[in-house]
Amino acid sequence: MLSKKSIIDIDSLTVEEVNQILERTDSFLEVSKRDVKKVPALRGKTIVNLFFEPSTRTKASFEIAAKRLSADIINFSASTSSLKKGESIFDTLKTILAMSVDLIIVRHNCSGTVKLISEIADIPVINAGDGKYQHPTQALLDLYTIKKRFNNFKGLKAAVVGDIINSRVARSDIELFKKMGIDITVVAPSMLLPDNMDYYAAEVKNCIDDVIEDADIIYMLRMQFERQDRKIYPSVKEYNKFLSLNAGRLKKMKQGSIVMHPGPVNRGIEISEEVMNASGELAGKLEIENQVTNGVAVRMALLYLILS
Amino acid sequence: MMEKAFILNEDDIDRVLRRISHEILEKNKGSENLVFVGLHKRGVYLANRIVKNIESFEGVKIKAGKLDISFYRDDIGHNIKPDIQITDIPFDIKDKNVILVDDVLFTGRTVRAALDAIIDFGRPRSIQLVVLVDRGHRELPIRADYVGKNLPTALDEFVGVKLKEVDGIDSVVVLEKKRKRNAE
Numbered sequence: 001m002l003s004k005k006s007i008i009d010i011d012s013l014t015v016e017e018v019n020q021i022l023e024r025t026d027s028f029l030e031v032s033k034r035d036v037k038k039v040p041a042l043r044g045k046t047i048v049n050l051f052f053e054p055s056t057r058t059k060a061s062f063e064i065a066a067k068r069l070s071a072d073i074i075n076f077s078a079s080t081s082s083l084k085k086g087e088s089i090f091d092t093l094k095t096i097l098a099m100s101v102d103l104i105i106v107r108h109n110c111s112g113t114v115k116l117i118s119e120i121a122d123i124p125v126i127n128a129g130d131g132k133y134q135h136p137t138q139a140l141l142d143l144y145t146i147k148k149r150f151n152n153f154k155g156l157k158a159a160v161v162g163d164i165i166n167s168r169v170a171r172s173d174i175e176l177f178k179k180m181g182i183d184i185t186v187v188a189p190s191m192l193l194p195d196n197m198d199y200y201a202a203e204v205k206n207c208i209d210d211v212i213e214d215a216d217i218i219y220m221l222r223m224q225f226e227r228q229d230r231k232i233y234p235s236v237k238e239y240n241k242f243l244s245l246n247a248g249r250l251k252k253m254k255q256g257s258i259v260m261h262p263g264p265v266n267r268g269i270e271i272s273e274e275v276m277n278a279s280g281e282l283a284g285k286l287e288i289e290n291q292v293t294n295g296v297a298v299r300m301a302l303l304y305l306i307l308s
Numbered sequence: 309m310m311e312k313a314f315i316l317n318e319d320d321i322d323r324v325l326r327r328i329s330h331e332i333l334e335k336n337k338g339s340e341n342l343v344f345v346g347l348h349k350r351g352v353y354l355a356n357r358i359v360k361n362i363e364s365f366e367g368v369k370i371k372a373g374k375l376d377i378s379f380y381r382d383d384i385g386h387n388i389k390p391d392i393q394i395t396d397i398p399f400d401i402k403d404k405n406v407i408l409v410d411d412v413l414f415t416g417r418t419v420r421a422a423l424d425a426i427i428d429f430g431r432p433r434s435i436q437l438v439v440l441v442d443r444g445h446r447e448l449p450i451r452a453d454y455v456g457k458n459l460p461t462a463l464d465e466f467v468g469v470k471l472k473e474v475d476g477i478d479s480v481v482v483l484e485k486k487r488k489r490n491a492e
Contacts, residue, residue, distance in 0.1 A: 030396070031395075041381075
């Protein structure tokens with residue numbers, strides 16, 4: 001089903017395809033636990049990481065995923081390539097395609113660029129985040145993390161908290177979670193909400209206290225300072241009052257519930273220092289590191305399913 | 309697919325596995341350093357049965373794991389459905405005699421992949437192969453150390469192995485494609 005397919009947005013993935021990815025991911029998680037963390041599944045395949053925007057975890061995650069499957073991976077980043085010399089995206093793309101690569105992973109700061117690239121390229125393209133639009137592999141790894149904790153999706157209550165308007169993670173996660181039957185509440189003040197909120201048909205609350213006791217999943221978004229051309233939130237103090245996850249709020253969360261964050265965390269803004277350093281039972285609610293571990297496995301499954 | 313010949317029933321399979329269990333013990337001079345790895349999916353159940361036999365003969369505990377060889381196949385991209393199972397080898401295979409178990413030995417390509425996979429987990433003292441049925445037609449220089457039944461077959465025939473754990477019944481049959489009727 002996923003063979004040779006580009007992964008651009010959540011909308012173009014079917015529920016069957018999502019389930020196929022999630023079901024396969026367990027086997028890839030096991031590979032990462034071995035002493036020799038490498039299998040020859042994609043030997044001889046060449047993958048390009050084409051990053052027009054800074055990234056550490058997504059880029060590293062794809063690179064580790066490709067290497068554990070024995071594929072060769074080449075990194076192109078805007079700051080070190082001839083894009084800096086003024087070459088257009090399309091000429092860069094043509095150059096890469098002329099080198100007979102099998103798959104391209106693209107991140108770009110403009111929404112829609114990855115879709116455009118996928119229409120030009122005759123090989124599969126994976127969106128590693130484009131502007132404010134989509135970050136489908138983040139949504140898939142988040143969904144897998146939820147599956148590992150809860151085993152099913154139907155009837156779960158997730159609250160997505162923070163900078164909705166600037167977050168591609170929010171867009172992909174809300175769409176994917178809804179697709180799989182998770183109930184979504186969005187928590188943000190109106191200046192952090194997009195105009196087309198109706199599109200998501202999600203309940204909206206303005207304060208994290210409205211959802212903290214009832215939610216199974218608290219999904220904290222990163223404040224996207226780099227995407228805010230003007231300061232749209234008055235102060236950190238106000239953010240802390242209405243939206244931050246602090247120790248007091250963490251303690252109010254119900255039994256078995258979890259906290260997620262796509263990283264990197266702005267400590268003291270979305271999540272307090274105290275929560276980030278928590279230990280014992282409270283720390284057990286934090287899935288942030290598991291998200292990273294699961295991310296490698298989900299991306300391995302995706303690369304394998306597309307290229308095999 | 310039509311059944312052409314019935315080869316082994318429940319009692320036959322039971323006897324074959326007990327005989328193989330004894331052969332393994334004989335060849336390895338006991339059960340020390342023996343570990344088992346069953347190949348998904350029916351090899352896993354066969355391995356478990358042999359392990360049970362050896363445990364009851366010798367009064368010892370034997371370790372068994374399971375292996376999926378999808379990541380080591382040589383035919384990726386040839387329209388094989390990537391049906392991946394979990395690999396679980398929860399013990400160190402270093403310096404162990406690894407008994408690899410599969411249901412049918414045919415071209416030898418699955419076993420080739422399994423050998424590569426096992427060696428990625430460590431350096432065993434030896435790897436020995438158990439198969440319930442050897443149907444011939446090898447494409448690689450691979451042979452089994454313990455064979456339940458040698459079964460010469462034609463290339464257009466299939467060997468159907470059913471085991472209670474997954475199929476509800478124990479049997480080995482030879483199947484043949486239905487001949488196409490001439491168009492009238």
